[in-house]
Amino acid sequence: MENFPILSLLIFLPIIGMVLILALPKDKDKTIKWLTLVITGIQVILAVIILFFFNFSLGGINDPSSFQFVEKLRWIEISGLAWVGKIKIDYFLGIDGISVVLILLTTIVTFIATLASWNISKSLKGYFALFLLLDTAMLGVFVSLDFFLFYVFWELMLLPMYFLIGVWGGPRREYAAIKFFLYTLLGSIFILLVMIGLYFSATETLVDGSKVFTFNLLALMDPANYNVTGILSPLNPNNLRFIAYIALFIGFAIKIPMFPFHTWLPDAHVEAPTAISVILAGILLKMGTYGILRISFPIFPEITQQLAWYIGLFGLINIIYGALAAMAQKDFKRLIAYSSVSHMGYVLLGMASLSTAGITGAVLQMFNHGIITAMLFIIVGIIYDRTHTREINAFGGLANQMPVYTGFVMVAFFAAIGLPGLSGFISEVLVFVGAFGNELIRVLTIIATLGILLGAGYMLWAFQRIYLGTLKDKWKELTDLTFIEYCMLVPLTIIIIVLGVYPSVILQFMSASVNAIVKFMANANIIHSSISTF
């Protein structure tokens, strides 16, 4: 396994599929679907193989030698440029305990989303080609260790997403797609600016001893690599790191989405087809928090510590505000969308604690929320396919008409309200333990526990209005689950229960990395403060 480029295979397999699909004649609908399914299926297998060969004890984070499945090639090299000197960009991939969890999540959710795309009929070829392109971009984000490469994948994801919502979406799809696109692009500009600023502030020493500016994320985490004059260099007394941090944070926060940058999400979800909602909520939102954890935190540790309270505050706002907003929704899908806002708040709160329990909870919550919300959106999709409405009050009593479906709904709903035995519980508990343990954000955490109550409130209320009560006459013809729907719901249910009963299945992969980042953040404070004195 040492030298086999499994990560490249993983991320570029969909591109091969895309090319094949584009080469196929238009009317080969079945082949296109099956091809996509096989490719995403192989990706799940590859992810499992990666887990199998993954070494738990290696931490990663800032230490190049403890990243795994590393691939590093010179990608772009231009020498003799006027005042830059030499441009060197690496194709640098590698994973640690945090990315491996998200890779697993991405492959699983993408596979499920392929199944959820089964009844797409409008220009199938284009849909699946874009779908696979999106797949590549998402995985690329989670494995890149070079900022430039990361940014390329980050941007690459926008394009297919824009078309997938804008062409295959609901009635207001163009508005939603444009809003999503522009909003995320705005965030990308911030990220781009910070990336360029960092590039000109730090150098990396090459094998031949020469120094070049660098996009290498791991090099950027080491204060020793910065030059004295760089605008984002901690060695520069007049540096702009604080502003850069906020800009970068906003760039990522839009993706989470963090209040007040969240309003694109409900619109995008409502208009997107089920499969795209599944991917959007299941994977894309995690990129925001992943970016913060992978880039903002270790590159700007001293500012992270300075602003931890505010990160926690925004986490708290997300939790409470998202829950209250969800409570007021009349559209089932909007309700789930706002519940995502609330649940992503726990991730922020956990990260703000800068403690092992909190960050473990946050990463686990990313995974769990990905699975649970994917399931929730599939649940909405199933009912929308049959009734063509998502109005909560239009339903009632579906439990009797569709008992098996309702059984799965209960699993997903109860997991979302953090019922023990299902996966959402332990991540919330760890987040709270970590956040409460940090005196800085303790008060925020105490208020955040209200989220447990509000979350149960809106979920159970929605459950009551949709599934309990007496059935309306017009829904007497509804049929229970189809085979494909089983194929989507059963695996997700199994994951939810297994992780609820024995979360160590996932936790073992991430614990070394989480501890490494906690340690790094704590030590970085000392290093940075010594720099500022000198």
Place this chain on the structure above:
Amino acid sequence: MHITESLLVKIALVTLFLPLIGFIVTLLFGKRIKWLYWFENSILIIIFFLSAVLTYLKLTNFTDQTIISEFQWINLGNVPFLKTFTIELGIMLDNVTVIMVLAVTIVSMVVHIFSVGYMKGDKRYNRYFSYLGLFTFSMLGIVLTHNLLMMYIFWELVGISSYLLIGFWYEKKTVSDAAKKAFLVNRIGDIGMFLGILILVTTFNTFSFDKIFYQISLGNLPFGTEFGLTLVGVLLFCGAIGKSAQFPLHVWLPDAMEGPTPVSALIHAATMVAAGVYFLIRIFPILSGDALLIIATIGALSAFIPATIAVTQNDIKKVLAYSTISQLGYMVMAIGVGAYTFAFFHLITHAFFKACLFLGSGSVINAMHHEQDMRNMGGLRKKMPITYVTFLIASLALSGIPLTSGFLSKDGILVGTFAFGSLTGNWWFAATGFLVAFLTAFYMFRAIILTFHGKPRDKKKYDKVKESSFVMAMPLVVLSILSLSFWYSLNPFNPEESKLLSSWIKPPEISVPQNARYEFMKTETEKVNEVNLKEEIIYSSAYTEAIHHAHYPTLFTSATLAFLGILFAFILYQWKFIDPDKLANKLKPVYLLSFNKWYFDEIYYATLVAGTIGLSRVINFFDNKIVDGIVNGSASVTRYLSAFTGKFDNIVVDGFVNMTAYLSGLLGLFFRRFQTGKVQSYLMFVIFSIIILLYIFK
């Protein structure tokens, strides 16, 4: 066979997990395989025997030992600053645990069997039994747990099983409302409990009871202060307030009566609601004096308020529900005044007689074709003799009449409050206890007279009534026999002579620092003999003495008050010396306050529920109009700007370009004149130019 600790642990684990298997199997296959409810029922019979064996082995072979078995559930690895952070799950077997396990399995078993008859013909028959299995598993989890996290896990799981069972007939709106209300009100209390757990775990880095207790006994307190310890105690108690339906979170329990009656018997009378009290018993060693005083106050209020409500209710199940809250209030108050053993004792006895009462009411309701209003009953004594007699025995126990189990345990609690009064001068708890004893006897016999005595008030329904079948009658008989006193103590007037209290259940060692305790709970050491053998006494000898002195006065007073209550009920409802309606009219404000349940629901609805929903609407408006408004607004501003830029570009910028072109055209026209093509005129221009330049730069 050699009896080892690990054997006991194995028996306990099998007892715990069998109902879970019953739940899964019955849930998944119950729809296709009709007889599967017998699978669930046989599991209950098996675990009853297992728990009986477990209790016997524990009490005989390991009387004074606490057996702990745990495994590592989560390991966060090499945690910076802490070295390790692990979460263990595990079970603990002490005397309290095994007796509680036995009580839970007995009640659960008889309720299962009763349900076979009661739920007959229901379209989700097997589903019902699977939910009962889930509940039994969760409840046993609460009982067996040895750490706070697992307590919280099973705490939530009983909450969800309660939600599922209350909402079992979810077609009706009031039913699903009640289920939702039960879950949410419980979660309010759970938040407090969760915060308490968070404080403990972040202070001690462990969830385990014994480790936390040990740390506190060493003087390591949360936040380093005794106030911190009190705070933890009160926060943890919040969980008990929710689950045991204590004031002010008691409002969910009466509504929970919408569920099937056997469920009310099992969950909302005997076991789950007692979990709050059980939890207090578990954490008793870390409850400081101040926390205990708060607990006692809440308990007294919860004993008193619902008792006053029960007096005027007409729904037979509502009467029992309020009575349950009131009795749980007794137990909580008992914990608060330090009467640890009696609280547990009452928990056990109450489980049996209250389950018997609920199942009895279920038998009546079933016979009356789902009629629950006592005003439409009457005279059922003749048609349902078994139900009547068993209901009567259980009512006597609830009223605290001698020879019943309730007399022993309630008397114990009253003795505890009386002793507390004599030691601290605080007589409020004793006074409340006695008053509630009177009210209890009164409302129970009001219910009996209205239901079973007199003439039938709904002749049509009465005529169709017949005694319940064997599967329903047998559980009543079993439970009513368990409500008699001889099981617990051969001396019907002194609970302390029972084996249960004299050798099995003793107050635990208290971890709270000495000066944060009640005076009488301070530890004393006693010289046993000359060789300096010391025996630690948990409670002071003053307390023992006070209990001893309180015994006979209390016994006499409480029995008298109970008889008076019964007598009063007969005067009002049987012999009708006083017309109850006229009395109600005379005391109209008091009557209305009681009849309308002190308006708790109305107040909560107007403030908390309406407030939250209102706030959510405001947030939604804010989100749509303001947050999103800014986004859309900035989009429109950009659009307008771009339109403006477009115009500007078209007219000004491009105009400038065009104008430049135009001007250069004009200039060209002008300068063309000079381009004559003749060399001599060019030469003339050059010479003139040079002259001008020389003139300028001279």
